Amino acid sequence: DAGVIQSPRHEVTEMGQEVTLRCKPISGHDYLFWYRQTMMRGLELLIYFNNNVPIDDSGMPEDRFSAKMPNASFSTLKIQPSEPRDSAVYFCASRWGQGDMNTEAFFGQGTRLTVV
């Protein structure tokens, strides 16, 4: 397996534009996580899914952020409209759980978003 695949690797957009980040989890994994990382706040969990269902979205900063997982092999994180303070590296991670919370999570390479 190629691991967790994120696209694009880098995104530069103007303030107010819609941004969509994509993630393909490892095949067979039933948990998918979206994180944001900045120098100021470190790594933050935005939302996670179990079997394609959002379980905890309390980390989603504002209504401008939305995430979907239409099937087990694809998820998107959308920001509309984007703002300069959204600039960060966004990571997607997945793991196989089946109810076990102690399994290892695998991270993608991240998407570096810059909003100007």
Place this chain on the structure above:
Amino acid sequence: KNQVEQSPQSLIILEGKNCTLQCNYTVSPFSNLRWYKQDTGRGPVSLTIMTFSENTKSNGRYTATLDADTKQSSLHITASQLSDSASYICVVLTSGTYKYIFGTGTRLKVLA
């Protein structure tokens, strides 16, 4: 308030030396504690996952300890290598609500 604090914030050591990174948490109820290594420009990679009943867990030259009574964990790196230069992040998962609480990380630099 659920918090995870790591120390030191940054650390510089010479190649071949040992070092210990600290993680103190006030998270309750506790499910597990994870240590991640993050190289610059890459996603975090899991080093260890420890549950309440585990005191020590090793992964090569990395050894993690957990004291659930004092709510402290440490990550010991033996015979450091240049490739150990990275950020090390401690993460605690609560049980029940399954919230992930992140530390801000320790940035380690190993010099030749």
